[in-house]
Amino acid sequence: MRNPLSDKIVSIQPSGIRKFFDIVSEMKDAISLGVGEPDFDTPWHIRDEGIYSLEKGRTFYTSNAGLKELKIEICNYLKRRFDVEYDYNKEVMVTVGGSEAIDIALRAMLNPGDEVLIPQPSYVSYTPCTVLADGVPVTIQLEEKDKFRLTKEKLLEKITPKTKVLILPFPNNPTGSIMEPEDLAEIAKICIEKDLFVISDEIYSELTYKGQHCTIAAFPGMKERTVLINGFSKSYAMTGWRLGYACAPELILKQMLKIHQFAIMCAPTTSQYAAVEALKNGDKDVAEMRGAYDQRRRYLVKALRDMGFDCYEPQGAFYVFPSIKKFGMTSDEFALKLLEEEKVAVVPGTAFGDCGEGYLRISYAYSLNDLKRALERMERFVKRHLNDAQ
Structure with a gap:
């Protein structure tokens, strides 16, 4: 048989994240600090809006690109929060989580051999x-000495005539690093000069603890060469609703x-109706969850440093x-030893690239008690x- x-x-190798959690699922009394999922319930x-949509019999397909009302609210949100404007009818689509948006953006943009x-x-x-x-x-290795940010020098080193797309994964999973406006300004200038397109994964945009998140799509000349990806999983504790979106040139x-x-x-119809409510009336929920995460962040960094870890403070x-x-x-x-x-x-x-050797990712999307x-x-x-190593 063929x-x-x-x-x-x-x-393609399976996700390096899952190996440990297959073990954890069989281990009694184990505590997991690994999954990137909010411990909050969806507000x-x-x-209620999702339940109401079911009670009203809203169980049919929406248009392929998503509910008109949801696309309008996405545009309102992006303008209000990040000062970037999109045409809901031509430049916005609703996806099954941000992960689908990443996949189809790459498939829509790449020819064989594009870097x-x-x-x-x-x-x-x-x-x-x-x-x-x-x-x-093509990997660009981020370094702790740069606060795990993408620098213009590192970007320029890797650009070749075959380079087509730059992925901007900030705020970053797993490092917690962010890109500030002055960082993005330098990256935007290079993208325009070298004619690069950007896929900006901003799923953690609301979980920024230093100033206001900034999108590269808001910089002059960048909206027309950027696919902005976001969603509802992290900001609104809606992981199981499986809903994201992409905004891009028509x-x-x-x-x-x-x-x-x-x-x-x-995308799921019930989830889309719930997301309309999230964008219209969810700012307070987002602020409360962000405040709780910030408290855990500071507690965890201090505790790890007190134990003797060298620990970059995520933002x-x-x-x-x-x-x-x-x-x-x-x-x-x-x-593995810690688990055993x-x-x-x-x-x-x-699990997040070879340059992650020598580090661990620890999630604080868990209660302070955990x-x-x-x-x-x-x-x-x-x-x-530590005594053994010394």
Whole structure:
């Protein structure tokens, strides 16, 4: 029998995040600090709107690009929060989470051999989605000395005549780094000079703890070369609703919509009605959740430093990315030993690219009580192994 599998698919490695959580699911009394999912329930007024949509029998397909009312509210939100304007009818589409938007943006934009610049450490989907779209992923290694930001020097080093797309994953998963306006201004200038397109993944835009999030699409000359991706999972605690969106020039969005039509049809109708309510009346909820995350962020960074970790202070998302280099273990070894000895699950930095070696990703999308319990166990682990390493 012939091999039924695609060589390209077989060559792609499964997510490095999942390995540890397959173990955790079978381990009694384990504490997980690894999953990037808010511990808050979706606010009641948003859930109520979803329930109401079902009670009213709104169970049919929406248009492929999404509910008109939702697309209008997305435009209102982006103008109000980030001062960037879109035409709801031509430049906005609703997707099944931000992940679908990343996938179809790359498939709509790439020809075989086109290079995609991917700053790492970063979210696990960018590289495989590039490969699936017949593009060539090119890693830009972010460094702690630069606060894990993308610098103009690092960007220029990697640009070749084949470079077509730059992915901007900020606020960043897993490092928690952000790009400030002056950083983005330099990147925007290079993109225009080198004729690059940008996929800006801004799913953590509302979880910024230093100033106001800024989108590169708002810079002169950048809206027409940027696909802005966002969603509802992180900001509104709506992970299971599976809803995101993409805003892009009509030329690009038309092709993205074509893929979406054939592969998906439309995003879930109930989720779309709930998202309208989230955008209209959810600012207070977002602010409250951001305040809670900020408290946990400061608590976790201090606790890790007190234990002896070298720990960069994140300014966005809900992760810390401490260095474990002084322990004399690889990231995988450290994470596995911590899980086996103290039943605490974290993610090795290598899940987010080879340059994540020597780091761990720890999520603070958990209650303070869970964080305290996990840190007590981690402290025992650190005392044992730091002494051994020294």
